[in-house]
Amino acid sequence: MDGQGTSAAAAGSAPAAESYVDLVAVDKSFGGVRALSGVNLSITRGSVHALVGENGAGKSTLSRVIAGLIMPDAGEVRINGTPAILHSPRDALARGIASIAQELELVPSLTVAENVFLGSEPRRGGFIRRRALRARFNALVAEAGFDLKADAVVSTLRTADRQKVEILRALSRRASLIIMDEPTAALSGPDVQRLHEVVHILARRGRTVLFVSHFLKEVLTLADTVTILRDGHLVRTGPAAAETESSLIEGMLGRTLGSVFPAKPDAPSGSPPVLEVSGLRAPGVNGVDLTVHAGEIVGLAGLVGAGRSEIAHAILGAARATAGTVAVRGERLYGRSPTVALRRGVALVPESRKEQGLFPDRSVTQNATLASLKAFSVGTWIRRAVERRAAADVLTAVTVRATRNSVPVSALSGGNQQKVLFARALLCRPCVLIADEPTRGVDVGSRRAIYDLLVEQAGRGVAVLVISSDIEEVLGLAHRVVVIRSGRVAAELNGSDMTNQAVLTAAFAEQAGPEHPEAEKTPL
Amino acid sequence: MTTKTTNAGAPQTRDERPLGPQQRTRVTDALRIRSWRSAAIVVPFIVLFVVLSVTSGPFLTTSNLLNIADQQSAVLIIAVASTLVLIAGGIDLSVGATYALSAVVSAQVAVSHGVALGIVTGMALGIVAGLINGIVTTFFRVNSLIATLATALIFSGIAAKLSNGNLIVLTNQPAYAKIAQTQFIGVRMSIWLTLAVIIVLGLLLSRTTNGRYIYAAGGNAQAARLAGVRINFVVILAFTINGAAAALGGIIDTSRVLSAQSSSGGNTLTFLVLTGIVVGGTSILGGAGAIWRTVIGVLFIALVGNGFDLLGLDPLYEQITLGLILLVAVGTDAWSRLRHT
Ligand SMILES: Nc1ncnc2c1ncn2[C@@H]1O[C@H](COP(=O)(O)OP(=O)(O)OP(=O)(O)O)[C@@H](O)[C@H]1O
Ligand SMILES: [Mg+2]
Numbered sequence: 001m002d003g004q005g006t007s008a009a010a011a012g013s014a015p016a017a018e019s020y021v022d023l024v025a026v027d028k029s030f031g032g033v034r035a036l037s038g039v040n041l042s043i044t045r046g047s048v049h050a051l052v053g054e055n056g057a058g059k060s061t062l063s064r065v066i067a068g069l070i071m072p073d074a075g076e077v078r079i080n081g082t083p084a085i086l087h088s089p090r091d092a093l094a095r096g097i098a099s100i101a102q103e104l105e106l107v108p109s110l111t112v113a114e115n116v117f118l119g120s121e122p123r124r125g126g127f128i129r130r131r132a133l134r135a136r137f138n139a140l141v142a143e144a145g146f147d148l149k150a151d152a153v154v155s156t157l158r159t160a161d162r163q164k165v166e167i168l169r170a171l172s173r174r175a176s177l178i179i180m181d182e183p184t185a186a187l188s189g190p191d192v193q194r195l196h197e198v199v200h201i202l203a204r205r206g207r208t209v210l211f212v213s214h215f216l217k218e219v220l221t222l223a224d225t226v227t228i229l230r231d232g233h234l235v236r237t238g239p240a241a242a243e244t245e246s247s248l249i250e251g252m253l254g255r256t257l258g259s260v261f262p263a264k265p266d267a268p269s270g271s272p273p274v275l276e277v278s279g280l281r282a283p284g285v286n287g288v289d290l291t292v293h294a295g296e297i298v299g300l301a302g303l304v305g306a307g308r309s310e311i312a313h314a315i316l317g318a319a320r321a322t323a324g325t326v327a328v329r330g331e332r333l334y335g336r337s338p339t340v341a342l343r344r345g346v347a348l349v350p351e352s353r354k355e356q357g358l359f360p361d362r363s364v365t366q367n368a369t370l371a372s373l374k375a376f377s378v379g380t381w382i383r384r385a386v387e388r389r390a391a392a393d394v395l396t397a398v399t400v401r402a403t404r405n406s407v408p409v410s411a412l413s414g415g416n417q418q419k420v421l422f423a424r425a426l427l428c429r430p431c432v433l434i435a436d437e438p439t440r441g442v443d444v445g446s447r448r449a450i451y452d453l454l455v456e457q458a459g460r461g462v463a464v465l466v467i468s469s470d471i472e473e474v475l476g477l478a479h480r481v482v483v484i485r486s487g488r489v490a491a492e493l494n495g496s497d498m499t500n501q502a503v504l505t506a507a508f509a510e511q512a513g514p515e516h517p518e519a520e521k522t523p524l
Numbered sequence: 525m526t527t528k529t530t531n532a533g534a535p536q537t538r539d540e541r542p543l544g545p546q547q548r549t550r551v552t553d554a555l556r557i558r559s560w561r562s563a564a565i566v567v568p569f570i571v572l573f574v575v576l577s578v579t580s581g582p583f584l585t586t587s588n589l590l591n592i593a594d595q596q597s598a599v600l601i602i603a604v605a606s607t608l609v610l611i612a613g614g615i616d617l618s619v620g621a622t623y624a625l626s627a628v629v630s631a632q633v634a635v636s637h638g639v640a641l642g643i644v645t646g647m648a649l650g651i652v653a654g655l656i657n658g659i660v661t662t663f664f665r666v667n668s669l670i671a672t673l674a675t676a677l678i679f680s681g682i683a684a685k686l687s688n689g690n691l692i693v694l695t696n697q698p699a700y701a702k703i704a705q706t707q708f709i710g711v712r713m714s715i716w717l718t719l720a721v722i723i724v725l726g727l728l729l730s731r732t733t734n735g736r737y738i739y740a741a742g743g744n745a746q747a748a749r750l751a752g753v754r755i756n757f758v759v760i761l762a763f764t765i766n767g768a769a770a771a772l773g774g775i776i777d778t779s780r781v782l783s784a785q786s787s788s789g790g791n792t793l794t795f796l797v798l799t800g801i802v803v804g805g806t807s808i809l810g811g812a813g814a815i816w817r818t819v820i821g822v823l824f825i826a827l828v829g830n831g832f833d834l835l836g837l838d839p840l841y842e843q844i845t846l847g848l849i850l851l852v853a854v855g856t857d858a859w860s861r862l863r864h865t
Binding site for chain 2: 350371
């Protein structure tokens with residue numbers, strides 16, 4: 001569990017602390033944006049190396065340079081001490097470097113083993129040798145120390161297990177440096193644990209791991225070495241043991257940060273219910289009753305896959321409800337579709353920015369205003385100056401950092417893209433705001449800005465529903481926590497009942513007590 | 525790769541840019557965003573234009589240029605409207621058939637009931653055809669490629685049946701010629717109409733809510749739905765406009781030559797339209813593209829044809845050239861996508 005174990009193992013397998021990958025004065029610009037400038041970095045063989053920094057600091061860019069996905073404008077990449085020019089991920093793989101994509105690239109309809117050896121199947125005369133495939137898979141799994149079934153179809157696996165498949169695929173190609181960009185961003189408690197174990201196993205087998213994370217606790221427990229980036233510059237690289245959360249934050253932001261959570265305003269008493277859900281049934285939702293009052297922040301906790309996002313989609317009308325009613329400000333929503341719900345003031349910050357949120361080719365402004373265009377239009381004619389100004393204000397409020405708001409949203413860093421979606425929901429001036437994992441991939445500093453906005457919305461009488469896998473986040477923000485399990489309300493916690501333990505107990509109810517993993521995935 | 529000499533020892537050069545990455549010149553940025561993908565079609569167009577101006581005397585004359593514009597009016601109108609469908613994430617293979625159906629029916633009605641009713645009937649048919657395409661692809665969830673392949677067969681079948689494959693001549697209705705052939709400040713109505721369609725659809729796409737929704741529907745349908753965009757409405761709108769445009773194209777061409785035949789238009793027209801759009805740089809994957817691109821794309825192809833005529837080159841090579849241009853256009857699109865992601 002602690003960093004010492006891994007570093008000891010690493011020291012054992014690699015004689016001396018020799019460096020595997022060295023970056024020397026690496027520069028990378030995207031058009032006008034300097035994503036990396038003069039970065040020097042060396043990654044020791046067998047170590048677990050973490051990259052931290054604000055959204056847009058250049059972490060992903062740095063990882064992509066090492067993974068051969070992009071080439072630096074200037075400077076040098078050295079592998080095992082010799083300069084290397086990585087034109088493609090294939091070049092990087094030839095030198096033992098593989099990266100696990102954030103958006104996993106697996107074929108969902110194939111089995112685990114087939115995915116692992118995709119493209120490198122043992123064959124004879126054009127036919128895949130199934131038995132040989134199986135044998136190789138078993139050897140690989142044993143070597144990695146994972147437990148994964150060869151025949152499981154990938155689409156049935158949870159995200160953490162899919163990540164394992166990607167890692168196995170990398171290992172099958174003899175990767176010894178594995179790069180993971182925010183691997184735990186989309187995971188909940190137990191899966192985070194599983195991934196952490198995987199990292200430990202990899203380190204124990206002498207592999208090198210480079211990972212990016214906004215969860216500083218995770219960084220401190222997992223990593224041997226931490227590198228801090230700020231605005232494309234290297235701040236420092238040092239042993240994780242010498243850092244604390246606040247020293248990391250100070251390095252990342254250049255300032256200290258008080259508490260992560262804003263002061264919780266009193267739960268409004270006697271305010272009218274704004275969102276009333278009763279007996280709601282939809283795919284993945286098995287009869288949910290839920291009420292959110294004006295000015296109240298309700299947290300929806302539970303495991304990934306418990307049906308929380310499905311509830312959100314059913315409320316919005318994006319998934320067809322088979323039974324039950326949804327009422328907003330006392331009036332039932334009929335003829336349900338997101339268009340109708342939105343018109344009645346229900347806005348959603350979707351969970352997955354790539355699939356459910358963004359239009360990558362469109363500008364930041366246009367992405368932000370899509371759901372509220374009517375407010376900036378005369379009839380169907382868009383008043384662009386008004387639109388631009390409104391967007392700029394909200395984008396600043398949610399701390400989006402973009403060169404200009406007219407650049408395509410795909411040019412923003414991951415965390416900034418997430419914030420654009422938040423801006424989109426705020427621009428709708430909702431009376432019910434449903435935020436599904438609103439801080440996924442968002443840095444510590446901006447996290448606070450988003451929390452402040454949620455509290456401010458509640459202060460204005462908006463009914464806020466926050467879905468989050470981060471228990472600390474739910475507890476720190478919400479007046480009331482509703483725990484969801486298998487599409488049902490498992491528990492409703494108020495006041496002093498709102499504890500980490502109570503949420504976990506309710507979320508896991510069927511399983512035995514001691515199995516409850518401590519959720520380590522907390523922002524601070 | 526050897527710039528490290530002085531920099532390597534100086535790890536932090538923060539004071540160089542105290543204001544962070546936001547502070548960048550707008551010029552370099554503008555250049556990057558409007559990257560060479562925009563230029564992809566503009567540069568060859570200008571080059572071809574200049575080359576033709578130099579090598580062929582009659583090319584750069586008002587009459588030749590107006591002639592090109594007049595001949596291309598139907599293709600331009602249909603291509604511009606089809607761009608909406610492509611951006612919305614669909615494709616319409618039935619424009620050639622709709623064009624022929626509207627032309628034939630409009631001409632027949634004009635012969636028997638007068639020009640006004642002829643035009644109204646032709647336009648109405650186009651709108652209905654577009655509506656059918658839109659409804660089949662949205663509510664019945666049929667892939668638009670297949671749906672419009674089917675409706676293209678149906679529409680052209682109907683056109684052939686109604687006219688028995690005959691040429692319908694409008695010599696008894698000379699008023700029909702006025703639609704396209706009336707001159708206004710020395711320019712034919714066909715060109716004015718084309719210009720009007722380009723401007724109206726260009727504004728619709730870039731300045732109205734429905735234009736935004738068209739981009740959103742084609743760019744990421746699930747995200748658009750969650751953001752409250754009525755995707756079905758938007759897609760049907762695009763197909764309907766396209767049907768109307770195909771009809772208008774058919775009527776204009778009928779008016780230009782004062783006759784109509786069910787075998788005109790068809791797949792040749794459809795492919796010409798799609799070639800123009802793709803050469804202009806609108807992605808066939810949906811969600812990206814622009815009206816001005818299509819205009820330049822169509823005119824580029826027209827210039828190639830005109831060049832072959834004026835320079836007396838073997839027209840056999842014209843098709844081959846068009847094929848190569850299309851491949852290059854699609855290839856550069858794919859390549860630029862690779863580079864940008
Ligand atoms: N393809 C691109 N085109 C233009 N700019 C880009 C591109 N990729 C990254 N950038 C810019 O480079 C900078 C660094 O981005 P990067 O993705 O490396 O940040 P990050 O540290 O990974 O942030 P996050 O924590 O939000 O993921 C940002 O300012 C970003 O806008
Ligand atoms: Mg990133």
